[in-house]
Amino acid sequence: MHAAVVSSFDEPPRYAEFATPVPADGQVLVDMLAAGLHPRVRSGASGTHYTSDGRLPMIPGVDGVARLADGQRVYFVADDDVPGTMADKALLDPRRAVPLPEAADPAVIAAAMNPAMSSWVALRRRIAFQPGQSVLILGATGNAGQMAVQIARNLGAAHIVAAGRDPQRLDLLAGLGATTVVSLAGDPEQAASAVGEAAADVDAVIDYTWGEPAQLVIPAVLARRAERGKPLDWIQIGSMAGAEITLPSFVLRAANLRIMGSGQGSVTAAGIVAELPSLIDQLVAGTLTAAALPVPLAEVETAWTAPTEPGHRLVFTTSA
Numbered sequence: 001m002h003a004a005v006v007s008s009f010d011e012p013p014r015y016a017e018f019a020t021p022v023p024a025d026g027q028v029l030v031d032m033l034a035a036g037l038h039p040r041v042r043s044g045a046s047g048t049h050y051t052s053d054g055r056l057p058m059i060p061g062v063d064g065v066a067r068l069a070d071g072q073r074v075y076f077v078a079d080d081d082v083p084g085t086m087a088d089k090a091l092l093d094p095r096r097a098v099p100l101p102e103a104a105d106p107a108v109i110a111a112a113m114n115p116a117m118s119s120w121v122a123l124r125r126r127i128a129f130q131p132g133q134s135v136l137i138l139g140a141t142g143n144a145g146q147m148a149v150q151i152a153r154n155l156g157a158a159h160i161v162a163a164g165r166d167p168q169r170l171d172l173l174a175g176l177g178a179t180t181v182v183s184l185a186g187d188p189e190q191a192a193s194a195v196g197e198a199a200a201d202v203d204a205v206i207d208y209t210w211g212e213p214a215q216l217v218i219p220a221v222l223a224r225r226a227e228r229g230k231p232l233d234w235i236q237i238g239s240m241a242g243a244e245i246t247l248p249s250f251v252l253r254a255a256n257l258r259i260m261g262s263g264q265g266s267v268t269a270a271g272i273v274a275e276l277p278s279l280i281d282q283l284v285a286g287t288l289t290a291a292a293l294p295v296p297l298a299e300v301e302t303a304w305t306a307p308t309e310p311g312h313r314l315v316f317t318t319s320a
């Protein structure tokens with residue numbers, strides 16, 4: 001088969017021949033249709049993801065849309081220890097796959113599911129977000145952030161505060177459901193104060209940044225809360241601005257702050273898969289939208305490093 005093959009962690013994958021993987025018990029070999037180039041895929045292909053074992057050559061890709069032998073198309077999430085999904089064929093565990101309706105566009109599904117499930121699973125599985133509650137999305141200008149804004153809207157959020165850097169993306173977020181947008185560009189302390197003002201009384205935070213923005217925004221929000229005892233569920237999802245923060249202990253005593261993460265591990269694989277069909281329904285119905293940039297897998301080497309418009313997700317397609 002052909003695949004995107006990483007032979008060096010310093011170089012983009014090349015389109016090359018690769019041995020077709022052999023299914024183990026409980027796996028099936030499927031024809032790939034589309035696989036998204038998510039941040040998690042890039043870190044795997046550069047050897048920097050925590051699951052990376054340093055072995056080369058490797059095929060990147062953590063999820064995608066495939067066709068089963070009976071013709072049924074499915075969206076699936078790959079196991080960590082199998083070759084990736086950016087190939088003509090991939091190994092699929094049926095417990096990690098959900099069928100797609102006829103109307104589903106493979107490129108849109110492959111672009112959207114990874115960023116969309118980050119907030120959908122967090123708001124449904126890590127907390128029980130209720131209609132009428134309010135949410136802050138920190139780092140809202142990326143693919144996952146723009147999905148989080150729409151998902152919060154679809155779940156009936158009363159106020160959606162979207163904070164991010166890119167001014168053009170921030171403008172678009174108002175049209176997707178954000179009730180207040182706040183810029184994270186410029187002086188970090190001033191930006192955190194502005195977020196604190198706008199999000200003082202939110203019930204939950206979907207945090208894609210961690211690092212300096214989170215470190216400054218946590219106390220900025222808590223200091224402005226009308227009621228310190230009101231729970232604030234801070235759900236850590238991505239670390240675009242840094243892997244670590246420093247958190248003074250009084251912050252945890254002086255308010256009802258509950259910090260948790262959301263992702264594979266903090267939610268079981270079965271729990272994540274159970275949430276996927278309703279996300280697919282929203283994507284097919286058009287109540288949740290994503291900007292997919294489909295590119296043939298054969299062009300992976302040049303497309304990998306070409307600049308991509310923010311908020312758009314590159315998807316490698318195969319013609320199975």
Ligand SMILES: NC(=O)c1ccc[n+]([C@@H]2O[C@H](COP(=O)([O-])OP(=O)(O)OC[C@H]3O[C@@H](n4cnc5c(N)ncnc54)[C@H](OP(=O)(O)O)[C@@H]3O)[C@@H](O)[C@H]2O)c1
Nearest residue numbers: 039114115118141142143144165166238239240241262263
């Ligand atoms: N845990 C999960 O279940 C899960 C699932 C999916 C994704 N994720 C994680 O979520 C994060 C976002 O994913 P994505 O698909 O949205 O990526 P993306 O489309 O590449 O967007 C990332 C955004 O991060 C912003 N950013 C980068 N550095 C920043 C900084 N220093 N301060 C503030 N914003 C910064 C950029 O916004 P500007 O353009 O405004 O600068 C960029 O648009 C990644 O860390 C990803 O691994 C987690």
